[in-house]
Every structure is written in C-alpha cells, then in structure tokens.
Amino acid sequence: MVFDQALGLLSNELAIDMGTSTTLIHVRGRGILVEEPSVVAVERPSGRIVAFGHEAKRMVGRTPEHISAARPIQEGIIQDFPLAESLLSACVERALGGRGLVRPRLIASVPHGTDIVQRRAVADSARSVGCRELTLVSALIAAGIGCGLPIDEPVGSLVIDIGGGTTEVGVLTLGGLASANTVPTAGDDLDAAIVQWVRERHQLLIGERTAEEIKIGVGCAISPREGRAVQVTGRDLREGIPREITVSSRDVCAALQTPLNRIVDAIQKTLSSTPPELAADVYEHGMVLCGGGAKLSYLDAFLSKATGLRTTIATDPHRCVAIGAGKLLEDEALLKRAALA
Numbered sequence: 505m506v507f508d509q510a511l512g513l514l515s516n517e518l519a520i521d522m523g524t525s526t527t528l529i530h531v532r533g534r535g536i537l538v539e540e541p542s543v544v545a546v547e548r549p550s551g552r553i554v555a556f557g558h559e560a561k562r563m564v565g566r567t568p569e570h571i572s573a574a575r576p577i578q579e580g581i582i583q584d585f586p587l588a589e590s591l592l593s594a595c596v597e598r599a600l601g602g603r604g605l606v607r608p609r610l611i612a613s614v615p616h617g618t619d620i621v622q623r624r625a626v627a628d629s630a631r632s633v634g635c636r637e638l639t640l641v642s643a644l645i646a647a648g649i650g651c652g653l654p655i656d657e658p659v660g661s662l663v664i665d666i667g668g669g670t671t672e673v674g675v676l677t678l679g680g681l682a683s684a685n686t687v688p689t690a691g692d693d694l695d696a697a698i699v700q701w702v703r704e705r706h707q708l709l710i711g712e713r714t715a716e717e718i719k720i721g722v723g724c725a726i727s728p729r730e731g732r733a734v735q736v737t738g739r740d741l742r743e744g745i746p747r748e749i750t751v752s753s754r755d756v757c758a759a760l761q762t763p764l765n766r767i768v769d770a771i772q773k774t775l776s777s778t779p780p781e782l783a784a785d786v787y788e789h790g791m792v793l794c795g796g797g798a799k800l801s802y803l804d805a806f807l808s809k810a811t812g813l814r815t816t817i818a819t820d821p822h823r824c825v826a827i828g829a830g831k832l833l834e835d836e837a838l839l840k841r842a843a844l845a
C-alpha cells in the first residue's frame with residue numbers, strides 16, 4: 505500500500521483513451537485524473553488554443569467568427585492531427601501536474617478495425633507529447649478488462665462499447681478477440697436523429713448540444729408508460745426567429761429507433777461470425793454494455809429484447825476503456841497479448 509502510494513507519486517505511466525467525445529487519462533497508482541470532452545477551441549488566424557475540454561465544449565455552437573470550437577476525433581479516428589495533438593498535450597500536462605520532467609510511458613487505446621495509417625496518427629500524437637515508450641492496445645480488450653470480464657480465460661465474453669462516434673462489438677476469449685465489428689453509429693448519431701426529428705416534425709432547427717441534452721434528459725430506447733418532457737428552444741425554419749416546443753420521452757424514443765437498430769445489426773453480425781463454443785458461452789453469460797451511450801435509459805432492456813441475450817450495464821460504463829488500459833499498465837503479460845502490432 506505504502507509502496508503503491510510512493511509509486512503513484514513518482515509514476516508517469518499513463519493509459520489514454522482519446523475518444524470521439526471524451527478523453528480520459530489513467531495515471532498508474534493514482535487512477536483516472538483527466539476526464540475532458542475531446543473539444544478544442546482555437547483562435548483564427550493565429551491558431552492559438554483558447555480552451556480545451558469542458559470549457560471548449562461550452563463554446564460549441566456559440567463561438568464568434570474568429571474562434572472555432574472543434575472536435576479533432578470523429579468516429580473514433582483522428583481527423584484533425586494538429587488539434588488532436590493540442591488536446592492530448594493539454595490533457596497529459598494536466599495528468600502529470602508538475603511532474604512532467606520525466607518522459608512518460610504511454611498505453612493508448614484505438615478502436616477495433618483501425619488501419620495502419622489511423623494507428624500511426626495516434627502513435628504520432630502520443631510521441632508529440634514526448635513519451636519514452638508507447639504501446640497501442642485494442643479499445644475492445646481494454647473495455648473487457650475494465651468491465652471486469654474474465655477475458656483471460658477460455659470463455660467467450662460479449663462486450664459492446666457504445667461511445668460518441670462508434671459502437672464496437674467484440675467476443676473476447678483468452679486475452680484476445682474471437683470476432684468483432686465496429687460501426688460508425690453511436691451517441692453522435694442519436695443526437696443527429698433528434699436534430700432531424702425536431703426539424704421534420706416541428707420545422708425547428710436545434711444545435712447538437714441541445715440534442716445531446718434532450719437525449720440525456722428524456723431520451724430512452726423503449727417508450728416508457730409515464731415519460732418525461734422538456735422545453736426546447738431553437739430557430740424556426742420558416743420565420744427565422746427563436747421558438748419553444750415541448751419534446752417528450754416518447755418522441756425521442758421514436759426518433760432513436762433507426763440508429764439503435766443499426767447497433768442491433770452490428771451485434772447480430774458479430775454473433776453470426778462467432779465460433780459455436782464461444783456463442784454458447786455468450787448465450788449463457790449474456791452481454792455487457794459500456795461506453796457513455798450505455799447510459800441511455802432502457803437500452804439494456806431494448807437490446808435484450810432485440811437479441812434474446814441477458815444484458816448488463818458495466819459500473820461506470822464511460823470509464824471502462826480507461827480503467828482497463830490502466831490495469832494493463834500493471835500487467836505486462838496481458839499487455840503483450842492486448843498490444844497491437
């Protein structure tokens with residue numbers, strides 16, 4: 505315990521989950537010290553970073569002409585390299601506090617199915633923060649470990665990570681993946697479906713942040729008997745002036761069905777390519793949901809109904825990948841197996 509604390513004070517070993525919506529950093533011996541939205545606000549034309557994380561997210565959709573608040577990662581992949589580097593270096597600086605003198609050892613998770621070019625982009629941005637040793641690991645394996653699944657044993661475990669930009673589905677066994685699928689449908693698509701529904705039904709334009717607030721506030725995957733409702737303000741498409749409407753859980757549930765069914769398709773596709781012994785394990789143990797999207801109300805019941813499998817939501821679902829990658833910092837043998845070539 506005392507040793508752990510001492511190690512924690514000295515440690516500059518970091519596990520990073522740089523996601524489409526959120527960037528988390530786990531520091532060995534100390535836990536998750538950074539959890540910030542993956543948003544950077546930049547002043548134009550100088551390119552100076554004005555804000556990052558929570559502060560920058562508050563600016564989305566509200567910036568003047570000379571500032572842009574952007575998300576460098578889309579669908580789990582770095583789209584704007586300089587911005588991603590700025591985000592990562594700000595987050596690493598915060599994680600290390602004043603202890604940034606010794607170059608850190610990093611583990612970074614990448615989504616299943618990313619190609620060599622995309623992995624190189626993650627590796628380059630990690631190197632730009634001056635790390636001395638870098639290991640890229642599969643986000644799905646990290647998620648399985650973070651969910652507390654027995655991924656080291658010869659037993660199939662089904663994990664679904666519903667993030668902001670991607671949903672990753674994988675059957676894990678003996679520290680590796682037996683079958684997996686990634687689809688670009690997750691929280692952002694649910695928000696977009698709400699924007700579209702409000703536009704078509706009410707001829708009202710709302711922003712993506714408002715849509716996300718509606719989803720978190722009253723969204724659900726199965727329509728509840730007694731739903732809730734929120735007042736929402738947007739811009740009237742015909743008259744161009746602000747107008748307020750009421751949106752209910754039932755409305756949002758209807759709007760979300762199309763993207764939610766794409767997630768069901770991804771699960772079914774993965775199961776259909778799973779070897780029979782592992783499929784039998786999955787049938788017995790069910791599936792575990794993680795990622796921020798797993799917090800959508802009644803999603804577990806919706807997925808149970810659609811797949812016939814028992815569904816559990818992980819504890820702290822949005823932190824599973826960072827927790828799992830953090831555990832890999834302490835387990836060299838498992839890290840070797842989770843590491844991507």
Ligand SMILES: Nc1ncnc2c1ncn2[C@@H]1O[C@H](COP(=O)(O)OP(=O)(O)OP(=O)(O)O)[C@@H](O)[C@H]1O
Nearest residue numbers: 523524525526667668669670691795796797799800
């Ligand atoms: N209570 C909630 N109900 C529904 N959705 C939620 C809730 N809380 C967070 N979310 C959604 O979770 C998503 C973010 O999840 P997470 O932080 O796991 O994504 P990420 O890891 O950054 O993205 P990705 O893994 O796709 O790159 C966002 O779309 C957010 O709106």
Ligand SMILES: [Mg+2]
Nearest residue numbers: 523667795825
């Ligand atoms: Mg993620």
